[in-house]
Amino acid sequence: MRIVDATLFALHIPFVEAFAHSVRSRSSSDSIVVRLRAEDGTVGYGEAVARPYVTGETVASCLEFMERTLWPAVQATDYVPWAGQDAIAWLESLTLPTEDAAEADTSVVAWNAARCGFELALVDCLLKSAGVSLGELLPPRHPVTYSGVITASSIEGAVKHAKRFKQFGLPHIKVKITGEADWDRLAAIRAAVGPAVSLRVDGNGVYSVEGAIATCEALAEFHIDSAEQMIPRGDPQALATVQAATAIPQMADESLITLADAEALIAAKACRGFNLRLSKCGGLGLTLAIADLAQAAGIQMQVGCQVGETAILSAAGRHLAAYLPEISFCEGSYGSLLLREDLSRRPIHFGHQGLAKPLKGPGLGVEIQDDLLEKYAQQTISLSAKAV
Structure with missing residues (x-):
């Protein structure tokens, strides 16, 4: 299954109360939400949280890596939806580049937030298309x-x-x-x-x-x-x-x-x-x-x-x-x-x-409100697949 377009939302959602630790105090979220649409119309959502003092990624560098490196790899891949095969092997098949070939940013330990955002969106999209919950791939063992x-x-x-x-x-x-x-x-x-x-x-x-x-x-x-x-x-x-x-x-x-x-x-x-x-x-x-x-x-x-x-x-x-x-x-x-x-x-x-409670709905099991993505987006990037 092909992914035909992607939208990246850099969000700022205010907190109810500020959160502080020894490195940083925060009063709002700064997540990047990845929205992918497959050729059958199914939409999936993923999320990345860039932390420069953890992986070295910033919101800006994360967005750039997503657009320059991850999106070309995703739009060029024909994905196999899950159909009862080994869950871990299927997750591993959602291959995403882990490094920028140019290695332009040596301050980055790993592009893990960016990768996570796209991987979760793929999982959500492909499982929704099959009508399957992530809880069926990864069955709960305990509360x-x-x-x-x-x-x-x-x-x-x-x-x-x-x-x-x-x-x-x-x-x-x-x-x-x-x-x-x-x-x-x-x-x-x-x-x-x-x-x-x-x-x-x-x-x-x-x-x-x-x-x-x-x-x-x-x-x-x-x-x-x-x-x-x-x-x-x-x-x-x-x-x-x-x-x-x-x-x-x-x-x-x-x-x-x-x-x-x-x-x-x-x-x-x-x-x-x-x-x-x-x-x-x-x-x-x-x-x-x-x-x-x-x-x-x-x-x-x-x-x-x-x-x-x-x-x-x-x-x-x-x-x-x-x-x-x-x-x-x-x-x-x-x-x-x-x-x-x-x-x-x-x-x-x-x-x-x-x-x-365990989440049982298709994909990740949550229904995302697009109007809130638009409401809290500080930056939106739209990406489309190239015609083959």
């Missing part, structure tokens, strides 16, 4: 329970959010830490939620090796279940040094972008957990390949999210989280809890106790 995330706000603000999450019944909370008043923040949060709630921390790479070790030692009394990306991306041996020095399981996030990263982290025994984020890791196919390595090595898996993602990435993440054999934590699916308006016609956000 999905989402975490709350406390941003890098004041201690008073952190306690306010902690109490709200406890009232909502969330069993897991992640706390963004910055190196300033970390102990005081965690002490106040633990006092607010009690001993039964699982707490973990995320440093977004702000600490040195020595600082990460000292911080983990100081916070251990609060029974922290994981410490995510405490040090910057770099030599896996540095993260291994942190892991060896603390009982708190270290979780790789920005250090885990490619399959090669996963192999190097495992070889170095650098961490006990991988944070799998679809836009960061390059879509479903590449993320599942990383998950296979993690499972074989006994690495725990967390399904993470990008701040401000819409229902498109949230839906794909939910399918992934439900399908993986075992995950330690799951994040995302905030929908209208964070966005002023989400793109899906029906709410996608999780409910009480963080529980979320």
Whole structure:
């Protein structure tokens, strides 16, 4: 099946409340939505979230790579719809360039956000055309329970959010830490939620090796279940040094972008957990390949999210989280809890106790409102297939 046209929407959807961590504070989403139309008229949607401090991609460079490299490859391919064949093999068959042949932008670690946007749109489009749900390819193995995330706000603000999450019944909370008043923040949060709630921390790479070790030692009394990306991306041996020095399981996030990263982290025994984020890791196919390595090595898996993602990435993440054999934590699916308006016609956000229903509709299982794409688009790029 041929894809006959594509539209790229660079969005700005305001947040209900600003979200901050040690690297950036955000008050709106900056997703890129990819809309593909097949020759039979079926339309599919994908989403990319470009983060220069993660993959090196910006919104501008991501759009350029999509238009210059990914779209020509997509429009030149005759895709085989899914018809009961092996799901992983079918996902791998949706071949997309992972690198720009010109290698013009050496600041980019991998064009994973761009690839994810097109891959999810292809999956959504081809499965819709066949009348099949992604949940049939990746059948759910267990319910999905989402975490709350406390941003890098004041201690008073952190306690306010902690109490709200406890009232909502969330069993897991992640706390963004910055190196300033970390102990005081965690002490106040633990006092607010009690001993039964699982707490973990995320440093977004702000600490040195020595600082990460000292911080983990100081916070251990609060029974922290994981410490995510405490040090910057770099030599896996540095993260291994942190892991060896603390009982708190270290979780790789920005250090885990490619399959090669996963192999190097495992070889170095650098961490006990991988944070799998679809836009960061390059879509479903590449993320599942990383998950296979993690499972074989006994690495725990967390399904993470990008701040401000819409229902498109949230839906794909939910399918992934439900399908993986075992995950330690799951994040995302905030929908209208964070966005002023989400793109899906029906709410996608999780409910009480963080529980979320499986998605059973065709494709990704969400119905996207084109009028909201047009409403929030800061830039729109229309692409058409060349006549053969």
